[in-house]
Amino acid sequence: xxxxxxxxxxxxxxxxxxxxxSRVINGSxxxxxxxxxxxxxxxxxxxxSPNTQARGLASSRSYLLGLIYDNPDALYLDDVQRxxxxxxxxxxxxxxxxxxxxxxESLVQDCLRFMQRSKLDGVIVLPPVSESESLAQALKxxxxxxxxxxxxxxxxxxxxxVSDDRAAAAEMARYFxxxxxxxxxxxxxxxRYKSSTERMxxxxxxxxxxxxxxxxxxxxxxxxTYETGIECARHILQGTDRPxxxxxxxxxxxxxVLKVAxxxxxxxxxxxxxxxxxxxxxxSRVIPALTTxxxxxxxxxxxxxxxxxxxxxxxxxxASNVAAKVAPTLVVRESTAxxxxxxPDE
Amino acid sequence: xxxxxxxxxxxxxxxxxxxxxSRVINGSxxxxxxxxxxxxxxxxxxxxSPNTQARGLASSRSYLLGLIYDNPDALYLDDVQRxxxxxxxxxxxxxxxxxxxxxxESLVQDCLRFMQRSKLDGVIVLPPVSESESLAQALKxxxxxxxxxxxxxxxxxxxxxVSDDRAAAAEMARYFxxxxxxxxxxxxxxxRYKSSTERMxxxxxxxxxxxxxxxxxxxxxxxxTYETGIECARHILQGTDRPxxxxxxxxxxxxxVLKVAxxxxxxxxxxxxxxxxxxxxxxSRVIPALTTxxxxxxxxxxxxxxxxxxxxxxxxxxASNVAAKVAPTLVVRESTAxxxxxxPDE
DNA sequence: TTGTAGGCGTTATCAG
DNA sequence: CTGATAACGCCTACAA
Numbered sequence: 001x002x003x004x005x006x007x008x009x010x011x012x013x014x015x016x017x018x019x020x021x022s023r024v025i026n027g028s029x030x031x032x033x034x035x036x037x038x039x040x041x042x043x044x045x046x047x048x049s050p051n052t053q054a055r056g057l058a059s060s061r062s063y064l065l066g067l068i069y070d071n072p073d074a075l076y077l078d079d080v081q082r083x084x085x086x087x088x089x090x091x092x093x094x095x096x097x098x099x100x101x102x103x104x105e106s107l108v109q110d111c112l113r114f115m116q117r118s119k120l121d122g123v124i125v126l127p128p129v130s131e132s133e134s135l136a137q138a139l140k141x142x143x144x145x146x147x148x149x150x151x152x153x154x155x156x157x158x159x160x161x162v163s164d165d166r167a168a169a170a171e172m173a174r175y176f177x178x179x180x181x182x183x184x185x186x187x188x189x190x191x192r193y194k195s196s197t198e199r200m201x202x203x204x205x206x207x208x209x210x211x212x213x214x215x216x217x218x219x220x221x222x223x224x225t226y227e228t229g230i231e232c233a234r235h236i237l238q239g240t241d242r243p244x245x246x247x248x249x250x251x252x253x254x255x256x257v258l259k260v261a262x263x264x265x266x267x268x269x270x271x272x273x274x275x276x277x278x279x280x281x282x283x284s285r286v287i288p289a290l291t292t293x294x295x296x297x298x299x300x301x302x303x304x305x306x307x308x309x310x311x312x313x314x315x316x317x318x319a320s321n322v323a324a325k326v327a328p329t330l331v332v333r334e335s336t337a338x339x340x341x342x343x344p345d346e
Numbered sequence: 347x348x349x350x351x352x353x354x355x356x357x358x359x360x361x362x363x364x365x366x367x368s369r370v371i372n373g374s375x376x377x378x379x380x381x382x383x384x385x386x387x388x389x390x391x392x393x394x395s396p397n398t399q400a401r402g403l404a405s406s407r408s409y410l411l412g413l414i415y416d417n418p419d420a421l422y423l424d425d426v427q428r429x430x431x432x433x434x435x436x437x438x439x440x441x442x443x444x445x446x447x448x449x450x451e452s453l454v455q456d457c458l459r460f461m462q463r464s465k466l467d468g469v470i471v472l473p474p475v476s477e478s479e480s481l482a483q484a485l486k487x488x489x490x491x492x493x494x495x496x497x498x499x500x501x502x503x504x505x506x507x508v509s510d511d512r513a514a515a516a517e518m519a520r521y522f523x524x525x526x527x528x529x530x531x532x533x534x535x536x537x538r539y540k541s542s543t544e545r546m547x548x549x550x551x552x553x554x555x556x557x558x559x560x561x562x563x564x565x566x567x568x569x570x571t572y573e574t575g576i577e578c579a580r581h582i583l584q585g586t587d588r589p590x591x592x593x594x595x596x597x598x599x600x601x602x603v604l605k606v607a608x609x610x611x612x613x614x615x616x617x618x619x620x621x622x623x624x625x626x627x628x629x630s631r632v633i634p635a636l637t638t639x640x641x642x643x644x645x646x647x648x649x650x651x652x653x654x655x656x657x658x659x660x661x662x663x664x665a666s667n668v669a670a671k672v673a674p675t676l677v678v679r680e681s682t683a684x685x686x687x688x689x690p691d692e
Numbered sequence: 693t694t695g696t697a698g699g700c701g702t703t704a705t706c707a708g
Numbered sequence: 709c710t711g712a713t714a715a716c717g718c719c720t721a722c723a724a
């Protein structure tokens with residue numbers, strides 16, 4: 001392996017100064033066409049590419065983006081990562097991933113250290129970490145470009161991309177109502193997360209438009225895992241007043257509901273309609289395939305990354321102009337159906 | 347936000363030279379205890395932490411590790427990433443993720459550029475990219491530490507962590523045989539991947555110990571996706587000579603088999619046993635839960651990262667001594683059963 | 693045990 | 709439009 005060519009080699013061979021080479025690299029306009037061509041030729045001959053570290057040292061840029069998250073669903077994370085990387089790599093940035101603990105005392109400190117240790121040019125923050133106002137504030141104070149993904153517009157447009165979970169949940173409510181369901185249960189996510197409250201409120205609001213109200217005891221809080229989905233489903237389905245439909249805060253928990261229904265011999269969708277939220281891989285693999293809400297995760301990632309890079313490259317106006325809101329959509333599959341006029345087993 | 351303290355600030359305030367501070371930072375032994383304490387105090391007072399870029403420029407280290415892969419299963423990637431990060435962050439390294447195209451002409455070039463652009467200290471390569479000998483050679487030539495994950499020991503111990511898929515598949519064969527299955531089908535992965543051939547051969551070998559041979563037409567190649575799992579299952583189950591058990595190269599395809607069986611009204615496991623490979627989230631969520639082989643993915647990631655960092659820190663012996671092999675294990679769930687003496691529907 | 697001097701590869705300043 | 713020259717923050721021979 002040859003030792004890497006440096007800017008000095010290029011300058012020497014092209015017969016110009018380092019400064020000029022630097023100008024060419026960075027696309028400065030004030031370079032004569034002849035000079036530029038000559039330098040470019042040498043650059044490609046030598047397969048020269050600038051040393052990022054040196055560049056960073058001198059200009060305090062690293063071409064590194066950070067992704068901060070706390071233990072998200074694997075499928076969600078993967079989606080996001082793909083989206084981010086797509087934009088990243090096209091624009092010459094690399095991605096550094098950084099899991100952290102949302103509820104830790106040292107969250108802010110930890111993230112800040114992460115940023116300055118690696119001299120990141122900016123960070124993208126996923127929920128629920130994105131909901132931490134103290135982190136957002138710290139990021140703002142430190143002057144680091146950042147973009148948050150969330151279900152609520154908690155920041156200026158250039159700093160956030162939101163998905164309207166509330167409206168989507170309302171759409172699910174409408175769909176349930178139109179299928180004739182009235183006895184409906186809801187398995188919520190942790191109430192400390194905005195996404196959970198947004199979805200719950202959206203769902204309730206949507207139902208109320210049809211004069212339907214979920215009984216308080218039919219609203220149970222899970223923590224978005226398959227296992228708690230199972231627990232909640234048991235609780236709901238073993239009760240005396242079994243609902244005809246259950247909406248879960250995410251697909252994982254909806255899969256848990258399916259499992260319990262199967263175990264109890266309750267037929268889905270004939271005797272029970274079930275719906276989830278996310279539309280991740282699981283939703284379409286499970287039997288019956290889940291009716292759910294598709295979150296445009298990848299699109300959010302693309303938007304966030306574009307914003308991010310625009311901010312970094314001093315284009316705040318452009319960053320603000322990138323769309324900051326996306327709309328999840330209803331996907332109807334096999335797990336929901338019109339309510340039975342009377343249940344076969346009652 | 348204060349401007350970051352530099353080594354010079356520390357030196358000045360502690361009344362020593364940069365060199366001494368540098369020694370303290372890097373844990374050199376030849377520093378007087380008094381001096382060391384004094385310097386350390388200043389460091390913590392100033393919340394000083396060395397600038398990674400500058401450090402890298404001078405010593406050609408970046409404290410950055412790379413993860414190279416081509417479009418793996420989201421769940422697999424997530425597992426690996428968690429494992430790697432766990433070790434990484436404890437030892438002061440960050441992780442840069444880098445998807446690439448295994449079959450691309452420019453794979454080697456692309457990966458090498460990635461490494462030198464970000465001046466990575468080392469890379470961990472996932473299958474199937476890890477199976478590229480030309481990449482491995484290039485990495486070796488360029489003197490970059492690297493560790494490959496694979497199903498075959500294609501490199502020296504310090505450069506690889508392998509999972510014995512062959513033995514695991516043989517174990518599944520034994521299990522099938524002991525359940526009394528003789529008419530068995532196999533849905534393989536792409537034959538250009540070692541993991542696929544290892545599993546297939548292991549399975550066949552395992553069966554042959556019981557005098558069982560899979561008919562050639564009962565071996566079908568999928569590409570490890572749910573969709574091809576469905577296609578292959580259709581092909582197999584619509585045939586005249588339906589098998590009593592199907593082993594799929596991974597859980598995704600096994601899930602596809604379940605789907606088709608369900609559609610065709612074939613009861614699993616009563617009429618058909620189904621097993622997968624991986625034991626990812628899907629396996630336990632699906633109904634019936636899949637019997638499968640659990641790959642210790644996370645453990646592989648831990649081992650690989652440890653090796654990696656030891657190599658980086660010039661501890662090749664230690665790197666070689668870290669275990670280089672892990673054993674996947676059989677996990678029995680609900681999708682397999684003793685073969686029916688005669689099928690109820692025949 | 694400690695300090696001096698020089699270099700790592702870029703970018704930025706400020707002349708010309 | 710171009711070029712010296714000084715940062716950037718740290719490390720490493722070599723000396724003392």
